[in-house]
Amino acid sequence: MSAEGLLPRARGSAEVPAATGETVVETVGLTRRFTVREGVRRRQVSAVEDLTVRIGAGEAVGYIGANGAGKSTTIKMLAGILVPTAGTVRTCGLRPVKDRRRLARQIGVVFGQRSQLWWDLPVWESLRILAAIHALPAARRRARTDELVERLEMAEFWSVPVRQLSLGQRMRAEIAAALLHSPRLVILDEPTIGLDVLSKQRLREFLVEERAAYGTTLLLTTHDMGDVARLCERVLVIDHGRLAFDGALAGLAGAAGADRVLVVDLAEPAADLEVAGVVAARHLGSEGRGLRQRLAFDAEATTAARVLAAVSALVEVVDFRVEEPDIEDVVRRLYAATRHPPDAPAARRS
Amino acid sequence: MVEPPAVEPLAAVSAVASAAVAASGPVVAEPVAGWRDRLRPYRAVLASRARSQLSYRTNFVLDLVSSLLSAVVELAEVWVVFHAATRLGGLEFRQMLLVFGLADLAFSLADLVFGHCDRLPTYLRAGMLDVFYLRPQPLLAQLITSEVSLRRLARASVGLVALVVGLVLCDIDWRPAAVVLLVSSLLSGVAVFAALFVAAGGLQFFLVDGREMTNAFVYGGRYAATQPASVWGRPLRLVFGFFVPMAFTGYLPALVLLGLPGPVWLPGWLGWCAPVAAVWAWSVALGCWRLGVRHYQGGGG
Amino acid sequence: MRVTVRVYWLLLAAGFRRQATYRLAALSGLVTNVTFGLLKVAVLLGAVRAAGGEVGGYDVAQMSTYIWLSQAMLGSVNFWGASEFAERIKDGQVAVDFLRPLDVQAATVTVEVGQGLFAFLPRGVPQLAIGGLVVGMTWPRSVVLVVLGVVSLLMAVVISAATVYLVATAGFWLVETRGVQLVYMVASGFLAGLFVPISLFPRWLELVAQATPCPSMLMYPVTILADRVDVAGACVLLAVQGFWLVVVGGAGQVLTRAGRRRLEIQGG
Numbered sequence: 001m002s003a004e005g006l007l008p009r010a011r012g013s014a015e016v017p018a019a020t021g022e023t024v025v026e027t028v029g030l031t032r033r034f035t036v037r038e039g040v041r042r043r044q045v046s047a048v049e050d051l052t053v054r055i056g057a058g059e060a061v062g063y064i065g066a067n068g069a070g071k072s073t074t075i076k077m078l079a080g081i082l083v084p085t086a087g088t089v090r091t092c093g094l095r096p097v098k099d100r101r102r103l104a105r106q107i108g109v110v111f112g113q114r115s116q117l118w119w120d121l122p123v124w125e126s127l128r129i130l131a132a133i134h135a136l137p138a139a140r141r142r143a144r145t146d147e148l149v150e151r152l153e154m155a156e157f158w159s160v161p162v163r164q165l166s167l168g169q170r171m172r173a174e175i176a177a178a179l180l181h182s183p184r185l186v187i188l189d190e191p192t193i194g195l196d197v198l199s200k201q202r203l204r205e206f207l208v209e210e211r212a213a214y215g216t217t218l219l220l221t222t223h224d225m226g227d228v229a230r231l232c233e234r235v236l237v238i239d240h241g242r243l244a245f246d247g248a249l250a251g252l253a254g255a256a257g258a259d260r261v262l263v264v265d266l267a268e269p270a271a272d273l274e275v276a277g278v279v280a281a282r283h284l285g286s287e288g289r290g291l292r293q294r295l296a297f298d299a300e301a302t303t304a305a306r307v308l309a310a311v312s313a314l315v316e317v318v319d320f321r322v323e324e325p326d327i328e329d330v331v332r333r334l335y336a337a338t339r340h341p342p343d344a345p346a347a348r349r350s
Numbered sequence: 351m352v353e354p355p356a357v358e359p360l361a362a363v364s365a366v367a368s369a370a371v372a373a374s375g376p377v378v379a380e381p382v383a384g385w386r387d388r389l390r391p392y393r394a395v396l397a398s399r400a401r402s403q404l405s406y407r408t409n410f411v412l413d414l415v416s417s418l419l420s421a422v423v424e425l426a427e428v429w430v431v432f433h434a435a436t437r438l439g440g441l442e443f444r445q446m447l448l449v450f451g452l453a454d455l456a457f458s459l460a461d462l463v464f465g466h467c468d469r470l471p472t473y474l475r476a477g478m479l480d481v482f483y484l485r486p487q488p489l490l491a492q493l494i495t496s497e498v499s500l501r502r503l504a505r506a507s508v509g510l511v512a513l514v515v516g517l518v519l520c521d522i523d524w525r526p527a528a529v530v531l532l533v534s535s536l537l538s539g540v541a542v543f544a545a546l547f548v549a550a551g552g553l554q555f556f557l558v559d560g561r562e563m564t565n566a567f568v569y570g571g572r573y574a575a576t577q578p579a580s581v582w583g584r585p586l587r588l589v590f591g592f593f594v595p596m597a598f599t600g601y602l603p604a605l606v607l608l609g610l611p612g613p614v615w616l617p618g619w620l621g622w623c624a625p626v627a628a629v630w631a632w633s634v635a636l637g638c639w640r641l642g643v644r645h646y647q648g649g650g651g
Numbered sequence: 652m653r654v655t656v657r658v659y660w661l662l663l664a665a666g667f668r669r670q671a672t673y674r675l676a677a678l679s680g681l682v683t684n685v686t687f688g689l690l691k692v693a694v695l696l697g698a699v700r701a702a703g704g705e706v707g708g709y710d711v712a713q714m715s716t717y718i719w720l721s722q723a724m725l726g727s728v729n730f731w732g733a734s735e736f737a738e739r740i741k742d743g744q745v746a747v748d749f750l751r752p753l754d755v756q757a758a759t760v761t762v763e764v765g766q767g768l769f770a771f772l773p774r775g776v777p778q779l780a781i782g783g784l785v786v787g788m789t790w791p792r793s794v795v796l797v798v799l800g801v802v803s804l805l806m807a808v809v810i811s812a813a814t815v816y817l818v819a820t821a822g823f824w825l826v827e828t829r830g831v832q833l834v835y836m837v838a839s840g841f842l843a844g845l846f847v848p849i850s851l852f853p854r855w856l857e858l859v860a861q862a863t864p865c866p867s868m869l870m871y872p873v874t875i876l877a878d879r880v881d882v883a884g885a886c887v888l889l890a891v892q893g894f895w896l897v898v899v900g901g902a903g904q905v906l907t908r909a910g911r912r913r914l915e916i917q918g919g
Contacts, residue, residue, distance in 0.1 A: 408827070409827065409829070412829060412830045412833060413833075416830075416833035416836070416837055419837040420836075420837045426841065427841065427846040427847055430847045430853075430856075431694060431695070431698050431847055433851070433852075433853055434698060434706045434707055434847075435697075435698035435701040435702040435706055436701070436702075438694070438698055438701050439697055557675070557679065559675045560676055560678060561679065562683055563679035563682055563683065565679075565683040566679075566683040566685075566686040566687075569683075570683060570686040570690065573687060573690050577690065577693065577694050578697075581693045581694055581696075581697035582693045583693065585689075586690070586693055590690075
C-alpha cells in the first residue's frame, strides 16, 4: 500500500536513512464510528472509514486533511486511546489498547493542544519526572537531556516554569518531552500551529536531524504545507474519514496543483503581468487596478526569487510576500482532480 | 534549587547526534522490575507536586487555614445540634466526638491522597488523560499519584484532635482488641473514602457535565459519616449503612469501643466489619473506573 | 429610563438562558441537594424529637420547612464566593466592562440574580415538592406572610449576589483573592444558618451571625416562610435585609469606583 521506493527525497531535508522495511504502523480496514445524539435520535458518524496503511521504519509521513477529517481519531487509535470500531491496528508491532503500557515506551506523541509538561514546574523538572516515568537510567537521562537541550536550544528557558514560556519555547519543550525516551515512532499533531516563521524553521530542522541521527519514524498532522514539504517524503490525505491519497508529495502537488503564490504590490497600476515566457509562473489575479497581483508558481520548477526577478524586470515592485498553498485548498483541489481522474495519476482512493 | 542548564560546549550537531547514537542509540527503555524502581515514577511526580505547593508559601498557608476552618465549622455544626438537644441518636457529644473523629480523620486522609480523582472532567478538558495514556503506568495509578493536597493535613488535624479528645473523654475499655479495632477501622475508613473518590472519577467519564452528581455520595457520604447512624430512617440506613458503607467509617466502630448496642439493621458486631466494607467499596470503585475507561476508549468521552 | 430597564431585563434573561443549557448539571445538583436534605432531616428532626418536640423554636413541621427551603435556595444563593466577575478582574477583562454604558455593579449583580432565580426552577422547586411530599412542611398562616416571605427570598438572592460582588472587588487591590473568597466560603454558609438554624446557636454565636449579612441571604426568608414570625416580625426581618442590601450595595459601589480609578491610573 505504501509508496516507498517511488519516493523522491523531500526538499530541504538532510540525509535520510532509507526505510528498513520493518513495519512501524499497520492498519487494515481501520474504522471508527461515533454515535451522535441529536435530540432523541442517535446517528452513527464515521470518523475513520476502512483505513489501510503501512508505514515502514524510518519513514516520514505527513497526515493531512481538513478539520474533522479523522486525523485525531486515527492518532488516538494508533496510541491506544481509542478502540477501533472495526479493522485492526498494530503500532510498533503491538496492539495499542491491549499493550498500551509497552507501546508507551516506544512511541512519543505531541498533541498540539495537550501538554505533557507540568505548567508550574521549570522545564528541567518536568523532563526529570518524565525520565523517571520512562525509567531511564541516570546516564542515559543525562546524555539524552544534554542532547535535547543543545539541539532544541532550550538552555535559555531551561529553568523557567512552563506557564511562562512563549508558544515556540513551549512547543520545543513539548517535543523534548515526547522524545526524551528515544521513541521509535514520533507522532506530532499540529506541531507548528501558531509558531512564527523562525520557530517553525528551527523545529523542522530539529526533526530532520533527529530522523537522520536515529532513523526515527515520523507521522505528523498539519495544516502547513511547509511542514509537509520540508519534513515528509510521503503524504496521506484523509477526507471524511477515508484515505484520499497516499503517495509522494510531488505526486500530490501534481494531482492537486499545490502551487505557491507570489503576491506583489506595485508602485503603479499595471496590466496583468505575463511572465510565463520567462519562468514557470502564471497570473492568478489582480486587485486595485493591477496594483496588487498574484502569481502562482510551482516550487519544484522554479523559485520565488526567480519569479520576483522576472516581475521586477517588467515593473517596479514595492512589496511582496509568498503564500504557502493551504492544505485545505490542496485537498479540495485533489478532490476536484480525482473526480475527473485523467490528470491524477498519483492519486489513489481506497 | 535549580539544576544548572546541561549545556555542552558547542559541537557540530551531527557530532553530538552520532555520539549520542553510539552512547545510547534508539533503544527502547527496558521495563524495570523491583518495587523501588516501579514506584520511582510515582514518587517523582508526588514529590514535585508537594514541592510546588510548598513553594507558594502564602497560598499554601491560606489553604491550610481555610482547610482548618472548614473542618472546625463542620465540627461546630455537630456541636450546635448537640448544644440544642444534648443527646442525639443515643449518643452524647463526647461520644459523638469519637464518631466524628474517626470518620473525619479517615475522610481527610483519603482526601489528601485521592481527593482530586473526583475532578476527572477537569483532567479530560485539559487533555491530561490522553497524556496519561502515553506513559507506561496504569491509568488509575497515574491519576491517583498526579496530585496530593497537603492542605488537607490541616483538616486531618481537626479530625485527629476530635478523635483523641473523644477517646479520652469516653470510658473505653482498653483491651488489645480495642486497639486493633481502632486501627483497622481507621485504615478501612480511609480505604472506603478513597474508593468513593475513585468511583466518582469512574462515573464522571459518563457525567462530564454533571460531575456534581457524585458529590451526593462523596460529600453527602462524608456528611452522613459524621452523623449518628441511629437517626437515619430505613432507606438511609440501606444507602449509607450498606451500599455506600458510611456507618462503617465512624459510627459502628465507635459503638463497639463504647460498648453500646446498635439500632435496628445495624447491630453492634458490624463495628468489626469495616475491612469488609472497604473491600466492597473498592470492588465497586474499580468496577466504575473500568466501565468509565471503557466508555472513554469507546469514544464517548 | 425605559432603555436602561430593557437592558437589565435582557441581561436577566441572558443569565436565565445560560443556566438552561446545563440540564445535566442541574439534575446533578438536585440529586446532591436532596441527599443532603434527607441527611439534614435525619439529624435535625432527630434533634427536635430528642429535645422533646421543639428545639430553638422549631417543631417538626417547621424544621422540615427550614430544611427543604434552605436546600431549595442553595442553587440561587452563592455561598461559594467565587464568581465570574472575580475572574474578569483577575484577567483584566473588567476593563472592557467599564467601557460599556452600564453600571458595572448593577449589571453584574443582575446577571447573577438572573442565574440564581433560574436555578430555583430545576433545583429549588423539585426539592420543595420532595420535602413537602416525603416529609411534610408547614406554611405561613396568612397570605400576607407568604408575600412577605417571597419578597424576602428575592432580597436574599440579591444580597447574596451583591455580597459576592463585594468579595470579588478585592481583586482590584489584591493579586490573589482566594484568601478572601475562602474565608467567605467557610463562614457564610454556617453563619447564614445553612446547616443548623441560627436560633439553635448558643446566644453569643447567634449574635455574631446577626452582625453579618449572612442570615439575610437564607435564614430570614426561611424564618418567615416557616411560619416562625408574625407580620410585624416579618417586617422587621425585611427591614434588616434592606439595611444589609444598602450596606453591601453601597460598599460595592464605592469599591467599584475606587477600583476603576486604580485601573485607570495603573493602566489595567
